[in-house]
Amino acid sequence: MIKNTINFFGFWLLGLICIGCTEATETRSLINLLLIDSPGDFDEVWVEVNGVEILPAGIRGSEENANWVSIPYQAASNMVLVSALVNDTQLLIGRTEIPAGDISKVRFLLGDVAYLIKDDIRTDMSISTDSEALLELDVDINTQSGLSYDIILDLDLAQSVVANQSGGFDFVPHLRVFVGTGLSEITGTIYPISIAPHVLAISATDTFSTLTADDGGFLLSGLPEDEYEFKIAAPTGYQDTTFTLLTYPDSTLTLDPITITLQESTSP
Incomplete structure (x- = not known):
């Protein structure tokens, strides 16, 4: 599968950074959510981004009593030019502190608007009805107290933008999530x-x-x-x-x- 990368939520482990020295802080980890893109053959691709949710382990490390943590994307506009997230360009969706431990799932939250521009012509895209399932991924990320982690959301535009039978395009998101370790x-x-x-x-x-x-x-x-x-x-x-x-x-x-x-x- 060809994977085009968007710097949306590129969660690239940029490094382990000490984020505090108080007793309360030492039991928590700082999570940065970054978006990157693997672009396709279009001049521009715009997508409405609402944020990210992560699922840390609950009490005693169980998923059964775990609660999703919401990190909203707070900007002047939620429309993001994802096709510009190439080379080392990344978009910081948000950051939050969580209890140190495991993260088992990441959920990328899109809005209802997606469109592309080619040869100065805008074409609105229909967002797949399966997008919620496609944008919730299992991960295995272990965080340690007092450290900072960048989680990269790599949105593959070449795979996500699909021509349909009516001559238009559908947006069927293909997402990869990783940290840089290893x-x-x-x-x-x-x-x-x-x-x-x-x-x-x-x-x-x-x-x-x-x-x-x-x-x-x-x-x-x-x-x-x-x-x-x-x-x-x-x-x-x-x-x-x-x-x-x-x-x-x-x-x-x-x-x-x-x-x-x-x-x-x-x-x-």
């Missing part, structure tokens, strides 16, 4: 910056993808340790670039700048 990322810059190619990391079991930002930079995050075929799928007129690389836990692989070349013209 995972890796690949970053770099691709020239010329104007071509905005698709950037893919393909393993034997999965595919991760993104687009470059306005400055040509890209970031593929949340990758398990593995061997990947790294591919730059260039637009028409340019040559694709493919090579093999390895990723390792808790690491960032920074590639040298890559210049995409024009395809050689063939004589008739």
Whole structure:
């Protein structure tokens, strides 16, 4: 499955940060909810975001007596340009403190509005009736007291925006949730910056993808340790670039700048 990343709730474990030293604080963890995007072939994709809910463990670590914790997205507008959440751009949905322990579920809360813009034309999208189920994911996140955690919500736009039989589009959200512990990322810059190619990391079991930002930079995050075929799928007129690389836990692989070349013209 190709996964396009949006920096919505990208919950990337940016690090473990001490958040207090009082007795009350030392029994709690700070949770930051971040959104990122894996974009598709559209100029813009806008989605109404209401917030996130997380389910910490209840008394004695049981889910049965656990209560959902709501983190609303509080901004001047709830409409978010998710297609702009590329490279290292992330959207902070919100943050909260919870009792230290396990988090077993994350629920991404969308509103009723989603639309895309292509060639300056706005097209409203119907949101799937299954969206609530698709946006509630099981996770296994253990938090320790006095530390801060970034949870990344990676919204895959390429998979989420689906053409329908009437000629329009439906929004069927595809979401991935992770923290950075034990995972890796690949970053770099691709020239010329104007071509905005698709950037893919393909393993034997999965595919991760993104687009470059306005400055040509890209970031593929949340990758398990593995061997990947790294591919730059260039637009028409340019040559694709493919090579093999390895990723390792808790690491960032920074590639040298890559210049995409024009395809050689063939004589008739």
